[in-house]
Amino acid sequence: MAYQLPALPYDYSALEPYISRRTLEFHHDKHHAAYVNNFNQAVAGTDLDNKPIEEVIKITAGDPSKVGIFNNAAQAWNHSFYWLCMKPNGGGTPTGALADKIKEDFGSFEKFVEEFKTAGATQFGSGWAWLVLDNGKLKVTKTPNADNPMTSGQIPLLTMDVWEHAYYLDYQNRRPDYINDFITKLINWDFVAENFAKAMG
Numbered sequence: 001m002a003y004q005l006p007a008l009p010y011d012y013s014a015l016e017p018y019i020s021r022r023t024l025e026f027h028h029d030k031h032h033a034a035y036v037n038n039f040n041q042a043v044a045g046t047d048l049d050n051k052p053i054e055e056v057i058k059i060t061a062g063d064p065s066k067v068g069i070f071n072n073a074a075q076a077w078n079h080s081f082y083w084l085c086m087k088p089n090g091g092g093t094p095t096g097a098l099a100d101k102i103k104e105d106f107g108s109f110e111k112f113v114e115e116f117k118t119a120g121a122t123q124f125g126s127g128w129a130w131l132v133l134d135n136g137k138l139k140v141t142k143t144p145n146a147d148n149p150m151t152s153g154q155i156p157l158l159t160m161d162v163w164e165h166a167y168y169l170d171y172q173n174r175r176p177d178y179i180n181d182f183i184t185k186l187i188n189w190d191f192v193a194e195n196f197a198k199a200m201g
Contacts, residue, residue: 071145
């Protein structure tokens, strides 16, 4: 049961001018595809082959002998999730239960934005910024490299890729500009709200 590279949920040019067709072609068709291929090759014929990728991520996390499997599994999952966190004409503010919970747990939407920007900007080197549900409370967190909050028992609701390949062709070294555009122009709050509703179940 090989893990499939999902198609982008929008056209390659749909996120322009904030993320270019060229970036998405490289990022999805080369980087993401390589993680998927490497993961499938690494688990082929092993006892991990038929397990859901989320389970493989949790099983292999922290095991030095399985670091290659973990890195490729987590990066395959992280990217599949990241594409869904964006949409054309995204950004704005969430509504309904998610908006209420953000206000309750952060104090205001603006405070959430500030924390999320800081997480993305201060993640040294490669990694990810996340909005997660942790024991019923919303939190912003960041992870290095391939790491995923689900290995700490947190439920990912939103992620932003801050590896250089996510933004370098469009923003060069201006990571803060990419972060600002991601939040104000790209976030798919409908998807985040669906994740929140499921997590609260």
